[in-house]
Amino acid sequence: MIIIPLGVSSATPTAVRHLPSLAVWRDGSVFLFDCGENAQMRLLQAGVKRSKVEAIFISHLDGDHIFGLFGLLSTLQLQRRDKELHIIGPKGLKKMIDSVFGVAEIELEFPVTYKELKSDFDHEVVLEGEEFYVEARPLKHTKFCIGYRFQEKDKPGKVDAEKAAEAGITDDAHFKALKNGEDVTLEDGTVVHSADIVGDPRPGESFVYVTDTEFCENAIRLAENATILFHEATFGEPLKEKAEDTGHSSAQDAAIVAKTAKVERLVIGHFSARYSNQFLLLKEARGVFEKTWLAYELRPIFTNPDQEKEIISPRVEIIDLKDKRAQKSKRTFKPDPKRKGGFKKRRFKRKPANARYYKTGDDSERQQKPRFSKPYKRRDDSQSRPSPHRPSKPLPITPRTPFDDFDRF
Numbered sequence: 001m002i003i004i005p006l007g008v009s010s011a012t013p014t015a016v017r018h019l020p021s022l023a024v025w026r027d028g029s030v031f032l033f034d035c036g037e038n039a040q041m042r043l044l045q046a047g048v049k050r051s052k053v054e055a056i057f058i059s060h061l062d063g064d065h066i067f068g069l070f071g072l073l074s075t076l077q078l079q080r081r082d083k084e085l086h087i088i089g090p091k092g093l094k095k096m097i098d099s100v101f102g103v104a105e106i107e108l109e110f111p112v113t114y115k116e117l118k119s120d121f122d123h124e125v126v127l128e129g130e131e132f133y134v135e136a137r138p139l140k141h142t143k144f145c146i147g148y149r150f151q152e153k154d155k156p157g158k159v160d161a162e163k164a165a166e167a168g169i170t171d172d173a174h175f176k177a178l179k180n181g182e183d184v185t186l187e188d189g190t191v192v193h194s195a196d197i198v199g200d201p202r203p204g205e206s207f208v209y210v211t212d213t214e215f216c217e218n219a220i221r222l223a224e225n226a227t228i229l230f231h232e233a234t235f236g237e238p239l240k241e242k243a244e245d246t247g248h249s250s251a252q253d254a255a256i257v258a259k260t261a262k263v264e265r266l267v268i269g270h271f272s273a274r275y276s277n278q279f280l281l282l283k284e285a286r287g288v289f290e291k292t293w294l295a296y297e298l299r300p301i302f303t304n305p306d307q308e309k310e311i312i313s314p315r316v317e318i319i320d321l322k323d324k325r326a327q328k329s330k331r332t333f334k335p336d337p338k339r340k341g342g343f344k345k346r347r348f349k350r351k352p353a354n355a356r357y358y359k360t361g362d363d364s365e366r367q368q369k370p371r372f373s374k375p376y377k378r379r380d381d382s383q384s385r386p387s388p389h390r391p392s393k394p395l396p397i398t399p400r401t402p403f404d405d406f407d408r409f
């Protein structure tokens with residue numbers, strides 16, 4: 001799975017951060033968690049096709065988490081979508097969408113399946129596919145809010161090819177049966193047991209989406225042993241009171257949830273607009289749970305780190321902006337004691353005014369002398385050999401940043 005934060009701001013966007021939304025890419029399908037304004041443009045910018053969106057999960061009905069949904073649905077309509085779309089969220093979501101499109105006199109022509117949860121629900125599986133399911137639990141916010149866990153089902157174990165060959169398995173159908181946990185009887189009557197050939201089932205990966213909430217038990221329940229937990233960290237500990245008043249978490253709260261639930265990695269996001277330096281929040285979270293990353297917009301996070309291919313380098317230098325002394329000691333500039341003022345003196349050699357002329361005697365001769373020793377000849381393209389540096393095939397488009405390598409989507 002690949003997790004792509006599309007907007008990591010909280011209630012108000014900043015010049016560099018967009019409103020909450022996050023995409024999960026899995027095996028060609030896209031699952032959207034919250035849909036703030038700009039979500040559809042951010043999908044485009046991330047190289048994720050909007051037509052691939054299969055389900056949209058809404059945490060709660062605050063504008064910053066949902067106002068992008070109407071635009072996205074409208075685009076899907078214009079793209080003549082005919083595939084079913086699942087929309088999951090709190091009760092009232094369908095009414096909200098219906099009234100917007102009702103007033104605008106737009107009838108959505110593609111099938112939309114709604115799943116609405118009431119505020120007194122406890123735990124529910126809200127979507128189930130062949131290879132995954134999504135469960136939901138209520139969170140603790142100023143209004144009814146839902147947390148989600150996207151869980152891949154366990155995959156069958158790997159077939160040990162050597163052991164299978166030793167046991168005399170050659171038929172593909174036999175391989176398949178063994179993989180599915182069935183024992184196989186060969187022609188000579190020998191029974192090959194699946195458990196002897198096939199390894200233990202491999203646990204599926206999981207992604208947990210927890211925003212907006214105070215520190216709560218349900219967040220821990222959802223996140224238990226998850227591969228990736230995305231948890232909001234709207235404030236830092238110094239603003240703990242404000243966090244409690246507004247039903248939000250501090251970075252430390254997020255880290256405690258991650259630590260208690262024993263997740264593999266915590267990703268924090270939903271930063272208040274007041275933090276221009278979100279590394280302060282990262283530092284706070286890492287004080288409790290080391291394996292914490294910041295959510296960067298459009299920067300993909302792979303649930304299997306082996307697939308990252310060095311796209312992500314989490315080695316960030318954390319500098320506390322308030323600690324001026326620590327910042328000064330980080331400076332690498334060392335003045336050179338031998339040089340005046342510590343700087344290397346740059347010397348420019350000035351060319352004599354007549355440097356471009358040849359010294360040949362009188363002025364008339366100087367005018368006639370050609371500037372180039374050989375006369376300029378136009379290159380004949382038909383005779384030129386292909387240069388090894390210039391391949392005949394067009395070069396692939398160079399990614400603008402190391403994070404733009406989105407061919408896999």
Ligand SMILES: [Zn+2]
Pocket residue numbers: 010011020062064065212270
């Ligand atoms: Zn929010």
